[in-house]
Amino acid sequence: MTTVDVYGSRVRQARVLRRKTSKAVMAELGWKGARQTRLEQAQTTALDVAELERLAQALRFPTEFFTTAPVSRVDAGDLLFRAPRATTAGEKEYLAQFAAAVGDFLVAMDSRAALPPVKLPVLDAGTSIAIAAELVRERMGIELEAPISYLTYEAERCGVPVVTRLRRSKSTGALSWDPVDDDTTLSEKHLGYATRVGEYGDRPLMVIRASGSWERTRWTVAHELGHLVLHAGRSEVTEDQELQASQFASELLAPAKVIAAEVPKVPSLLNLVPLKLKWGISIGALIRHLAASGLIDEQRFEMLRRQLYTRVNPDTGHTWGKTEPGWDAREPERPRLISRWVERCYGANSAAMLTSHQLMWPQDVLEDFLAGQRPAPSRSTAPDPAPAYEGATVIAFDQFRQRRRA
Ligand SMILES: [Zn+2]
Structure with missing residues (x-):
């Protein structure tokens, strides 16, 4: 009988990447007890080549994967x-x-x-x-x-x-x-x-x-x-x-x-758009940033934030918070x-x-x-x-x- 050393963490990795439970794998292979778990927890296990083939097939990974050190x-x-x-x-x-x-x-x-x-x-x-x-x-x-x-x-x-x-x-x-x-x-x-x-x-x-x-x-x-x-x-x-x-x-x-020098005197959702497009930052993040940096006061921030999440963008039917002005300006x-x-x-x-x-x-x-x-x-x-x-x-x-x- 020919055996090969199989890495436990590879078995686990393949199973997790396939989103399979140990139970499902064991049922598929007809294994009993805690065999799958033991296999996964061991550094390496000597497996019969035919058995490795079946495991590889069940997890849809090449056999080499299991014999390659992580x-x-x-x-x-x-x-x-x-x-x-x-x-x-x-x-x-x-x-x-x-x-x-x-x-x-x-x-x-x-x-x-x-x-x-x-x-x-x-x-x-x-x-x-x-x-x-x-x-x-x-x-x-x-x-x-x-x-x-x-x-x-x-x-x-x-x-x-x-x-x-x-x-x-x-x-x-x-x-x-x-x-x-x-x-x-x-x-x-x-x-x-x-x-x-x-x-x-x-x-x-x-x-x-x-x-x-x-x-x-x-x-x-x-x-x-x-x-x-x-x-x-x-x-x-x-x-x-x-x-x-x-x-x-x-x-x-x-x-x-x-950007301090570029912030409009009375910032609005619309007059912040050029700033958004120039720097590549959403208006939602921008107004938070301006408030955190003391470039707008809390009251203005609250007002802009409210507008952003309640006003509806007529082009998309979503609030501006979801599809802001300039949402389609870049890929x-x-x-x-x-x-x-x-x-x-x-x-x-x-x-x-x-x-x-x-x-x-x-x-x-x-x-x-x-x-x-x-x-x-x-x-x-x-x-x-x-x-x-x-x-x-x-x-x-x-x-x-x-x-x-x-
Ligand atoms: Zn995070």
């Missing part, structure tokens, strides 16, 4: 975000495993072509927000007086890969969030999260939800940068830290001491680093093209890694196609396995 270790406690109370332990575990999986994919690419070095500073949580934001701009090479035209690109140039999660994941087929959640503008209900991956946990990584709102997408990237810069320690993100990350986001996008930003590196390392520009490289990742998981990425510019000068936010591709696993064997 590199990135991310626990739910390593995630920089404040999960809404309704977030289950299972959901957090999924987000952690997803980040660890992306992390190992990045490690594999980094060994072929070095990723951009990490330039993002790690600061003490007590650092003033203005100083922290200024330092990050300095690392990005962007002057205080200049708007940041494409923040996602700047984050990636600072060594922070950005992954977009589609509402319907390719690898699980499940809808990951309720569309109602998507209505939240400023009170974060997990629009994204950040963590660190890689062998030494020193590669920052950001995972953000695909959103049709350019304001929200940009602001979420800025907010996650705030967490990465200010909250590097391993502890649950507090309400105060959420506020800090949000203040950082606004200050990074629109430095208060620079949501999209990351590019991962697609760029996939092309650089494997000459591939899609998950399907990666299958010929015998990677240990299933195609649909790779599709999740690559979701929403901008194609590399060298390929075409045509405008990027809009990412598909909906719909799942059904992967024929047998075909996939046969291709791999071929």
Whole structure:
């Protein structure tokens, strides 16, 4: 009987990424007792090759995945975000495993072509927000007086890969969030999260939800940068830290001491639009920022906020709070680093093209890694196609396995 050593954390990772319970896996394999749990908790277990084949088939991962040592270790406690109370332990575990999986994919690419070095500073949580934001701009090479035209690109140039999660994941087929959640503008209900991956946990990584709102997408990237810069320690993100990350986001996008000169004498929702468009920050975040920086008084802030969330935008039928003036002025930003590196390392520009490289990742998981990425510019000068936010591709696993064997 031939056996191979199987890594317990890989078994767990594959199961969690498929959103399967141990019970379901055991039922499928006809296993008894706590075998699945024992397998997952052990460092390695010697499994019969035929049994590994069946496990791999049940979890729809190549066998190589289970015999390859994991590199990135991310626990739910390593995630920089404040999960809404309704977030289950299972959901957090999924987000952690997803980040660890992306992390190992990045490690594999980094060994072929070095990723951009990490330039993002790690600061003490007590650092003033203005100083922290200024330092990050300095690392990005962007002057205080200049708007940041494409923040996602700047984050990636600072060594922070950005992954977009589609509402319907390719690898699980499940809808990951309720569309109602998507209505939240400023009170974060997990629009994204950040963590660190890689062998030494020193590669920052950001995972953000695909959103049709350019304001929200940009602001979420800025907010996650705030967490990465200010909250590097391993502890649950507090309400105060959420506020800090949000203040950082606004200050990074629109430095208060620079925009002070541009704020209209009597700010209204409409006369703030030019400021919004110039600096790329939502009016909702902007008025909060102006109030926090003492550039408008509390009374004016309350009035503007009330208008924003009660007046209806006649073009969309939603309140201005949901679709603000200027909501359609830009396309949501999209990351590019991962697609760029996939092309650089494997000459591939899609998950399907990666299958010929015998990677240990299933195609649909790779599709999740690559979701929403901008194609590399060298390929075409045509405008990027809009990412598909909906719909799942059904992967024929047998075909996939046969291709791999071929
Ligand atoms: Zn946050």
